[in-house]
Amino acid sequence: SKRYTGLIEHYRDRLPIGPETRPVSLCEGNTPLIQLVNLPRLIGKEVELYVKFEGLNPTGSFKDRGMTMAVTQAVASGSRAIICASTGNTSAAAAAYAARAGIACFVLIPDGKIALGKLAQAMIHGAKVLQIQGNFDDGMRLVKEIADHAPVTIVNSINPFRIEGQKTAAFEIVDALGRAPDYHCLPVGNAGNITAYWKGYTEYALGTASHAAVTDRRPVMCGYQAAGAAPFVAGAFVEHPETVATAIRIGIPQSWDGAWNAQKESGGWFAPFTDAEILATQKLLSEKEGIFCEPASATSVAGALHDIQSGKIPEGSVVVCTLTGVGLKDPDTAIGQCDVKPAKIQATLDAVKGAILE
Numbered sequence: 001s002k003r004y005t006g007l008i009e010h011y012r013d014r015l016p017i018g019p020e021t022r023p024v025s026l027c028e029g030n031t032p033l034i035q036l037v038n039l040p041r042l043i044g045k046e047v048e049l050y051v052k053f054e055g056l057n058p059t060g061s062f063k064d065r066g067m068t069m070a071v072t073q074a075v076a077s078g079s080r081a082i083i084c085a086s087t088g089n090t091s092a093a094a095a096a097y098a099a100r101a102g103i104a105c106f107v108l109i110p111d112g113k114i115a116l117g118k119l120a121q122a123m124i125h126g127a128k129v130l131q132i133q134g135n136f137d138d139g140m141r142l143v144k145e146i147a148d149h150a151p152v153t154i155v156n157s158i159n160p161f162r163i164e165g166q167k168t169a170a171f172e173i174v175d176a177l178g179r180a181p182d183y184h185c186l187p188v189g190n191a192g193n194i195t196a197y198w199k200g201y202t203e204y205a206l207g208t209a210s211h212a213a214v215t216d217r218r219p220v221m222c223g224y225q226a227a228g229a230a231p232f233v234a235g236a237f238v239e240h241p242e243t244v245a246t247a248i249r250i251g252i253p254q255s256w257d258g259a260w261n262a263q264k265e266s267g268g269w270f271a272p273f274t275d276a277e278i279l280a281t282q283k284l285l286s287e288k289e290g291i292f293c294e295p296a297s298a299t300s301v302a303g304a305l306h307d308i309q310s311g312k313i314p315e316g317s318v319v320v321c322t323l324t325g326v327g328l329k330d331p332d333t334a335i336g337q338c339d340v341k342p343a344k345i346q347a348t349l350d351a352v353k354g355a356i357l358e
């Protein structure tokens, strides 16, 4: 059998990468589609509910799918430096793939409000980390401006190669299920991912110039946002986005039109969830399913459970939620979620016995 070597090699004929171009890859993609068994039972609903655990990509988030494409293309076109604004995961992926490619990486991150693991990643991979006195939207504006003044390639999702890479997650889901799901649930921040999934599902369902259709349907796209950072729910940009799910603390989504297009064409919807609901769902997934995702990722499952419970997503449906990032990214928030702290005991048999049998 052929060793899996990343999504560009696997889906090369469906990606805008020439046959001779050598991928900058960390074997990203090919992530598990895990069926949830306990949560549907808990809410008493008959649904086939899956999570696409994108937190198991090499840098711990779905960003690796887009970054292998963006950095491969940047290197192929002679670029020696990449830049991005980020709430953390994009900067972690950019730093890792730049390291792999041997090029420079600059990342603009919000002052504070970035999960510890993500900062550690950008730093250890040797990116130049610029912590700006502003939020992600400020960083995005600056990145777009600086690209006109310095020889750097933007690797945010306004780079179309990012979307191309990320669409492969939809391919994998259809390949795994043998069909498209009825509903696909995503956390929405900058809205690149919902745009990318819709592109992937559409290419598999409608076919392309070089490929016949693989499936006869596309899912309804459900975009869930943090209530304090929900421009798609408001129908307008949000000036001061705020949420514990720092990954999606975004008020001016760059893929505004792409997300609306996915919603309209699929007959989907956007809905907001409070920080308390997001955190409760993160804990529920951890405690009841053994799956530890970061807070932003839990928004997709919070939305799915809510809409399954209400009947908006009917029983009998096949539902996929993307878990965009791994829980280890944000240990502070996870520890803060747990009332029971480690019990400090003496290093004796009696103390251990006492603790276990108490």
Ligand code: F0G
Binding pocket: 061, 063, 085, 086, 087, 088, 089, 090, 091, 157, 187, 188, 189, 190, 191, 192, 193, 194, 247, 248, 294, 296, 297, 324, 325
């Ligand atoms: N979940 C996580 C864990 C993310 O890091 C992001 C975005 C999203 C969801 C939202 O995806 O932006 O495509 O709608 N993180 C970006 C970053 C903004 O800088 O890492 P989206």
